[in-house]
Amino acid sequence: MVRVGIIGSTGSVGEALIRVLLGHPGAELAFLGSDHAAGEPVATVLPALRGQTDAACRAPDLDALAAETDVVFLAKKGPDSMEWAPKLVDAGLKVIDCGGEFRFRDVAVYEQFYGDTHTCPALLAEAVYGLPELYREALAGARIVGTPGCYPASAILPLVPLLRAGLVAPEAIVVDSYSGLSGAGKQYSAKGRNLFLECDANCRAYAPLTHRHAPEIEQELSLAAGRDASVLFVPHLLPLDRGILTCIFATLARPATADDVMAVWREAYADEPFIRLVDDLGDVELRHVRRTNYCDFAAVVDPRTQRVVISSALDNVIKGAVGSAVQSMNVLCGIPETTGLLHRCV
Numbered sequence: 001m002v003r004v005g006i007i008g009s010t011g012s013v014g015e016a017l018i019r020v021l022l023g024h025p026g027a028e029l030a031f032l033g034s035d036h037a038a039g040e041p042v043a044t045v046l047p048a049l050r051g052q053t054d055a056a057c058r059a060p061d062l063d064a065l066a067a068e069t070d071v072v073f074l075a076k077k078g079p080d081s082m083e084w085a086p087k088l089v090d091a092g093l094k095v096i097d098c099g100g101e102f103r104f105r106d107v108a109v110y111e112q113f114y115g116d117t118h119t120c121p122a123l124l125a126e127a128v129y130g131l132p133e134l135y136r137e138a139l140a141g142a143r144i145v146g147t148p149g150c151y152p153a154s155a156i157l158p159l160v161p162l163l164r165a166g167l168v169a170p171e172a173i174v175v176d177s178y179s180g181l182s183g184a185g186k187q188y189s190a191k192g193r194n195l196f197l198e199c200d201a202n203c204r205a206y207a208p209l210t211h212r213h214a215p216e217i218e219q220e221l222s223l224a225a226g227r228d229a230s231v232l233f234v235p236h237l238l239p240l241d242r243g244i245l246t247c248i249f250a251t252l253a254r255p256a257t258a259d260d261v262m263a264v265w266r267e268a269y270a271d272e273p274f275i276r277l278v279d280d281l282g283d284v285e286l287r288h289v290r291r292t293n294y295c296d297f298a299a300v301v302d303p304r305t306q307r308v309v310i311s312s313a314l315d316n317v318i319k320g321a322v323g324s325a326v327q328s329m330n331v332l333c334g335i336p337e338t339t340g341l342l343h344r345c346v
Helices: 012-021 062-068 078-090 107-114 121-126 132-140 150-164 213-225 258-269 318-332
Strands: 002-007 027-033 071-074 094-097 144-146 173-179 231-237 244-251 275-277 295-302 307-314
Touching: 002 012, 002 062, 012 027, 012 318, 027 062, 062 078, 071 078, 071 318, 078 094, 078 121, 094 318, 107 121, 107 213, 132 150, 132 318, 144 318, 150 173, 150 213, 150 231, 150 244, 150 258, 150 295, 150 307, 150 318, 213 231, 258 275, 258 295, 258 307, 307 318
Parallel strands: 002 027, 002 071, 071 094, 094 144, 173 231, 275 295
Antiparallel strands: 173 244, 244 307, 295 307
């Protein structure tokens, strides 16, 4: 049984982690850390958990975490995660960060797009990007994992095999994504633009060309291609609670058909339990992936323009966040990878 700690257990990511891990037969929720709710029953702070756990929130404490846990999930904002990560690693614990602090290989890129000074850059060099489909072997021996962003996961999973195979060009890739509102967390924006009344029956782009997930996508696609990739990324908000639908446009590097694209995917993902290849682009739908750890995608090729169009879908809370984090924990701890993730989640 893996003893699990969560720091930041009452935020949206922390709550989702608790709910997934309560259904995980190989995990014990040993430490639920919260600064503001220490001493309170977690079911009081998070009423959706009434009747599911009698655990109480506790003030994060290094000695207690070192004694009582094997793996710690960081579900807090950047400065707190950077404060805790080196302490936990030095204490011999496995660390899985659910924020953006350990996703980047280049500290300058992190500091440019996140606007913070990275206080433990040495850990960036060893942090493993938490997509088991691409980094399973490295994850097995990792001390620290950076869970991918939700938008990047929806683009990286379909594109990486095609770039590795030399089927698509890494230049001028367009990633057009649409997300539900849960990606913004529990805190509303200062102007209230994520309020229901602002979003209902509405759709809008936000942070075009400047979103912090753009360099994360470029990083992983460049590694796959073996040279610099360039990505034009524009996210949009949908009046839904969750889910991401991403449409990708890329130029073929050589003449190919949709069958060729599918053949590359089938070879790359033949044994992947959470990747589902769909024959028809129109059958990639949010309703098929909501509350699951699956990522669905399909492709069509336009022979006139020699462009491939890919549609992918995942749940931003599960496969785009806590599902991938728990999947990484399973790999880290030698647990069957699908454990706790095959049922319909939170």
